[in-house]
Amino acid sequence: MTKDKFEYRKDTAFINREKELDYLRGFINERPESILFIHGPKSSGKTTLLYKFLAQLEKEQKLDIKFLNLRKKLIANYRDFIRIFFGIDYGPSKGDIKETREYGIFNFFKLSAAVLKGMESGALDPFEIMKREFVKLNKKGVKPVLIIDELQAIDHVYMNNGEKRHVIIELFNFFVAMTKESHLAHIIIASSDGYFLNTVYNDSRLKKTSKFYKVDYLQEGDVMEWLLNLEKHSKIKDYALTREEAGKIWDTVGGSMWEIQDILSELFAEPLEPVLELYKRKMRGIIDFYIGLNPGRKQVLKAFVENDSLGLKDFASLGIEVGALEELLREMVKNNILYFDPTDAVYYPQSKSYRWGIDIYFETLKEK
Ligand SMILES: Nc1ncnc2c1ncn2[C@@H]1O[C@H](COP(=O)(O)OP(=O)(O)O)[C@@H](O)[C@H]1O
Numbered sequence: 001m002t003k004d005k006f007e008y009r010k011d012t013a014f015i016n017r018e019k020e021l022d023y024l025r026g027f028i029n030e031r032p033e034s035i036l037f038i039h040g041p042k043s044s045g046k047t048t049l050l051y052k053f054l055a056q057l058e059k060e061q062k063l064d065i066k067f068l069n070l071r072k073k074l075i076a077n078y079r080d081f082i083r084i085f086f087g088i089d090y091g092p093s094k095g096d097i098k099e100t101r102e103y104g105i106f107n108f109f110k111l112s113a114a115v116l117k118g119m120e121s122g123a124l125d126p127f128e129i130m131k132r133e134f135v136k137l138n139k140k141g142v143k144p145v146l147i148i149d150e151l152q153a154i155d156h157v158y159m160n161n162g163e164k165r166h167v168i169i170e171l172f173n174f175f176v177a178m179t180k181e182s183h184l185a186h187i188i189i190a191s192s193d194g195y196f197l198n199t200v201y202n203d204s205r206l207k208k209t210s211k212f213y214k215v216d217y218l219q220e221g222d223v224m225e226w227l228l229n230l231e232k233h234s235k236i237k238d239y240a241l242t243r244e245e246a247g248k249i250w251d252t253v254g255g256s257m258w259e260i261q262d263i264l265s266e267l268f269a270e271p272l273e274p275v276l277e278l279y280k281r282k283m284r285g286i287i288d289f290y291i292g293l294n295p296g297r298k299q300v301l302k303a304f305v306e307n308d309s310l311g312l313k314d315f316a317s318l319g320i321e322v323g324a325l326e327e328l329l330r331e332m333v334k335n336n337i338l339y340f341d342p343t344d345a346v347y348y349p350q351s352k353s354y355r356w357g358i359d360i361y362f363e364t365l366k367e368k
């Protein structure tokens with residue numbers, strides 16, 4: 001968290017995550033052998049966790065961490081991909097790759113303009129250049145760690161070497177070589193699109209070379225700890241919550257931090273009950289809007305009134321006969337209505353509040 005000279009009546013919280021931070025630390029402390037896929041529903045805290053991890057690690061070890069957050073980037077083609085992965089270094093050294101010494105978060109491989117041009121034209125292999133960087137760092141006794149957030153942003157990009165090959169597949173084959181084969185760098189990929197991760201995983205040589213790790217919303221105990229100590233965690237002095245009130249918030253949005261923050265903001269002006277009531281109505285509205293007049297969407301979501309999570313086959317056994325079911329589910333995942341968990345290959349609503357939206361939507365249909 002950055003320290004400012006001013007104070008807010010509410011600040012961002014960071015609750016727990018000891019288990020997750022330990023896991024990540026364990027991963028970095030073994031010689032690289034596999035790619036780590038971090039998945040979890042939208043806003044489950046993946047990015048925040050990774051930044052926290054970086055901040056801790058940089059104090060402890062000699063690392064060269066390259067953190068690329070693709071959410072903030074627009075990647076339309078191969079040229080954009082190269083430009084984002086390899087920033088130009090306009091420094092004095094010409095010709096060869098200049099060593100990057102900065103330990104900051106936002107600089108990726110920095111290259112001379114000539115090298116960059118060579119890559120853009122297809123004359124130089126970008127992966128060869130990345131590898132040279134990794135080798136150099138290893139020789140210097142520095143662990144390279146490559147973290148890519150929201151990787152699905154390059155899903156549609158193709159290589160520029162005349163062949164219609166997906167950048168993403170090339171990238172992963174390269175990552176396999178860097179981890180499993182030559183053990184040169186740690187590679188961590190995060191995405192809230194579990195379906196996308198699963199496709200990549202199944203597509204390339206990745207099976208047995210990568211592992212999934214789920215970063216989920218907070219557990220009940222953590223949420224209670226947060227809500228019962230608002231001053232400590234969120235710097236809120238204007239009000240406090242009782243155990244019963246905190247329980248009602250948990251009941252409405254579960255451990256979804258972003259939604260908890262949203263509700264905490266509302267509580268400066270409104271009492272808890274109407275805030276939560278309005279919140280559920282809003283979620284019903286979102287579901288109503290999403291379903292619209294589409295019978296397929298309606299059938300699929302209705303199945304979640306009675307089921308926590310469903311795999312593709314379960315829909316069939318429930319008698320749900322929706323044309324192009326897989327495509328529909330894919331669309332629902334992309335729109336963050338459903339989450340696809342690649343470990344168990346099941347779909348379920350993004351978060352507890354979505355479940356409320358779904359339940360109330362079908363409840364009010366019955367009443368009419
Ligand atoms: N451990 C945590 N405790 C409290 N709030 C958190 C925590 N981790 C993340 N958040 C908040 O949750 C929201 C979503 O986090 P983010 O890291 O962007 O999720 P993701 O990358 O999974 O989409 C942010 O507003 C962030 O401040």
Ligand SMILES: [Mg+2]
Nearest residue numbers: 046047048149
């Ligand atoms: Mg994120």
